[in-house]
Amino acid sequence: MATLADLSLDQLSIDTLRLLAVDEVEKAKSGHPGAPLGCAPIAYLLFHKIMKHNPAHFKWPDRDRFVLSNGHASALLYATLHLSGYKVTLDDLKSFRQWHSKTPGHPESGETEGVEVTTGPLGQGFGMAVGMAIAEKHLAAVYNKPGHEIVDHHTYVLCGDGDLMEGISHEAASLAGTLGLGKLIVLYDDNLISLDGPTEWSYTEDVLKRFEAYHWHTQRVGDGNDLNAIEAAIEAAKAETGKPSLIAVRTVIGFGSPKAGTNKVHGEALGAADAAATKKYFGFPEDQSFYVPEDALKNWRQAVDRGQQAENEWKKRFDAYAAQNPELAAQFQRAVKNQRKAGWEKSLPSFPAGKPVATRNAGQTVMNAIADVVPELFGGAADLTASTKTIFKNSPHFAADPAGRNVFFGVREFGMCAAVNGMAAHEGLVPYGSTFFTFSDYCKPAIRLAALSRAHSIFVFTHDSIGLGEDGPTHQPIEQLMMLRTVPDLTDYRPADANETAACWRLALERNGAAFFALSRQDLPIIDPATHDVYGGVSKGAYILEDAENPQVILIGTGSEVWPCVEAKKLLEVEGIQTRVVSMPSWEIYDEQSSVYKQSVLPDGVPKLAVEAGSPLGWWKYVGKDGGVIGLDRYGASAPGPTVLEKLGFTAQNVASRAKDLLHK
Structure with missing residues (x-):
């Protein structure tokens, strides 16, 4: 011994x-x-x-x-x-x-x-x-x-x-x-x-x-x-x-x-x-x-x-580097502090009202529009870049050139999301990973650690509902959106159109925390930026998209389901029912707002109907015991997307009918 x-x-x-x-x-x-x-x-x-x-x-x-x-x-x-x-x-x-x-x-x-x-x-x-x-x-x-x-x-x-x-x-x-x-x-x-x-x-x-x-x-x-x-x-x-x-x-x-x-x-x-x-x-x-x-x-x-000697030696090397490469040195210092370049948000695109655009396609437009001013944005998809639209068009892929910003992760959803968390922890990058929303199930443990760590990890999920259509129930998410909303410190983004998508990307880059997107495969109408402060609304988590002088009923939608709410408002007002439509792209951000703001959007005493192509669990905290939810307590089906949405109740006619039921309780 x-x-x-x-x-x-x-x-x-x-x-x-x-x-x-x-x-x-x-x-x-x-x-x-x-x-x-x-x-x-x-x-x-x-x-x-x-x-x-x-x-x-x-x-x-x-x-x-x-x-x-x-x-x-x-x-x-x-x-x-x-x-x-x-x-x-x-x-x-x-x-x-x-x-x-x-x-x-x-x-x-x-x-x-x-x-x-x-x-x-x-x-x-x-x-x-x-x-x-x-x-x-x-x-x-x-x-x-x-x-x-x-x-x-x-x-x-x-x-x-x-x-x-x-x-x-x-x-x-x-x-x-x-x-x-x-x-x-x-x-x-x-x-x-x-x-x-x-x-x-x-x-x-x-x-x-x-x-x-x-x-x-x-x-x-x-x-x-x-x-x-x-x-x-x-x-x-x-x-x-x-x-x-x-x-x-x-x-x-x-x-x-x-x-x-x-x-x-x-x-x-x-x-x-x-x-x-x-x-x-x-x-x-x-x-x-x-x-x-x-x-x-x-x-x-x-x-x-x-350790101090090693860092001092590095600082001398960095000072010499900065003297020769001042712009790159400033970019490096900003990136490792997780700060965006001043004025970067001016490069965000605005989508004019007109031709409908899928929010996954809008996301690609946004990413490429800001690519030069947010060079720290870096990532890829789990063998789905062509479908999730998450690729920088003017950059090589990382495997061929390490300076490239596109990572082809292969069909490795869990490994991809864990790697994204590692990149975020490393500092110097704002990383993202992407796949179909239903496959977020493969990613869940890594998403949870991202939120727990408050890592600036961004997860971009597309094909976000039964609206994707023919691929059927295996690829149609039902419970995933609600499941991820239950994760503390994880910001949810389910934008209703291209302009909300741009606003969500801005927030995802500004908030410096873990976040996920749920984006549509199908084309969606465009909110007119000339008449709506879309970023201002999205930055509150929920906002009044269409209003009435004295609303008798409030329709709340997220993502693609905002649009049957907008159409249902027209049907209801033909019958003299004053209707407000609220777009709620982010529960997490809305829950952070003051009670005064919340009352201004969803006041007590007005019947509320939430519409979302997913599990209805959780919506009751917004609609109250006298409200209602059009959601899904079943799996989807294999058929064209519009058919699946119609058969499962996500039409303006059904929304209007359910809203009238609330008024006649």
């Missing part, structure tokens, strides 16, 4: 990290001590020796990124951040998993300085890291000039068996290999144990061969405690610039504890006796918690001076 005096400085520092993580979990009486005990040497090497990072200024642009994809090992990350000199104190470690602490059960970006992305749902950190590496490669291609490299960093990932079992890892790894993301380095904690037991019960593939097939560079390190071997593997991975790298490191879960090598150490505190035994194994005082030897702390804190 070693004593502290016997330990090398490296080993002392690693073991300090291990036992801080053990104490975090032990004090909280919950958590995951196994991975920290096994992976501490990897974390030490990365943060102490290999990574370019500055604990005193976490967000400097050219830092290396670290993603803890197996987010349940958060105690390891928090202890690493504390020891390295980030703004994570010993008291923060002692409040692990407690109310309002900086050290939640799984890493959350924005809660803890040094945490790049929110992880925990396995595989998503891996996917986000792919997005970060895409962002780095694109920004390097756009901004770097001969003799002036201001974007040159790596993305490091620590992941476990669970990450690589999840389907998203297959999607993301395949994409990363295809795109040749040479600055992405994944260290795989290959410990042969999952929560249920040995991985051989459920996971027997040859992981390295799988990644070789994805065009990755692969290596194996046989001993997770061999610092020299791990470091040599990382350096070899850095030398391979044409492929992403996977390093499988054979570790022992719970190393040094009585439960080492078993699933019993995965997801619960060791207990007082086993925690003491583990400290004894490493030669640390058994009766002390959160013990940090002075020599270990001094060694770890070298990261502060090294």
Whole structure:
């Protein structure tokens, strides 16, 4: 049994990290001590020796990124951040998993300085890291000039068996290999144990061969405690610039504890006796918690001076770059702060009243109109750019030219959306991903993490209702719109026409948070911009589109269903029924408005009928107990879109009839 005096400085520092993580979990009486005990040497090497990072200024642009994809090992990350000199104190470690602490059960970006992305749902950190590496490669291609490299960093990932079992890892790894993301380095904690037991019960593939097939560079390190071997593997991975790298490191879960090598150490505190035994194994005082030897702390804190020196050197390079490339330098600084160019909104198109336009087509017009003034807008679709209309016409695709702004994600909806979140977290881009709305089901976990992280991720969904027609119920969304509206901090945009679409894009770029669009396949009439302040209305979430002097009934529509409401108003007023039509493109934004404004649009005491080709759940908070909803409690059908809409009740005649029913209650 070693004593502290016997330990090398490296080993002392690693073991300090291990036992801080053990104490975090032990004090909280919950958590995951196994991975920290096994992976501490990897974390030490990365943060102490290999990574370019500055604990005193976490967000400097050219830092290396670290993603803890197996987010349940958060105690390891928090202890690493504390020891390295980030703004994570010993008291923060002692409040692990407690109310309002900086050290939640799984890493959350924005809660803890040094945490790049929110992880925990396995595989998503891996996917986000792919997005970060895409962002780095694109920004390097756009901004770097001969003799002036201001974007040159790596993305490091620590992941476990669970990450690589999840389907998203297959999607993301395949994409990363295809795109040749040479600055992405994944260290795989290959410990042969999952929560249920040995991985051989459920996971027997040859992981390295799988990644070789994805065009990755692969290596194996046989001993997770061999610092020299791990470091040599990382350096070899850095030398391979044409492929992403996977390093499988054979570790022992719970190393040094009585439960080492078993699933019993995965997801619960060791207990007082086993925690003491583990400290004894490493030669640390058994009766002390959160013990940090002075020599270990001094060694770890070298990261502060090294990090400041690295950032200072980068600043000198950036100043020289800015002297030669002032416009690009200003654009770069603005982009990493997630700020738009002054006056960019003047490039937004206005659509004259006349020929109907599908909102998906309007979206393409908007994107291309603002392409030059919002160069940070970047993304693509899941093999559907021709259908979702989300492509920059004057830009190459990223795989052929990294400076290109069009990413062909392939049929990988979940991987695409996770990558979008990674790009947003990286900073310097406003990323988007696109697919058919019904396939948002494949994307939901990533959309939720975008909202939770308050990432500026934009998800563009088209073919938003039964109006898409012949493809039938498998492709016709019913519950998706309402499902996504329930996600906190996610802004919904379902515009009624081309001008509302332009206004929604403006808001999506101004609000700097997660958002989704639901756009139509079918053509829709145009709101006349000469008579309506469309942006002003959309910026309130809902507004009066058509009014009457003393409305007796209010029709509320979203998207394509605004138009049968407009036609129903004409039918009702022929019968002397004064009718107001409200367009509500965004519930989220409307709910943010004052009660005074809400009363001006949807006053109490006036019957209200909501019309939307989707689930009616949730509409009752706007229409009240005396109101009504024309929605869908069934799936659609395969037929021409106008036929499906007619058969399922989305006609002006049915809207007018239902409105009269409300008046005669």
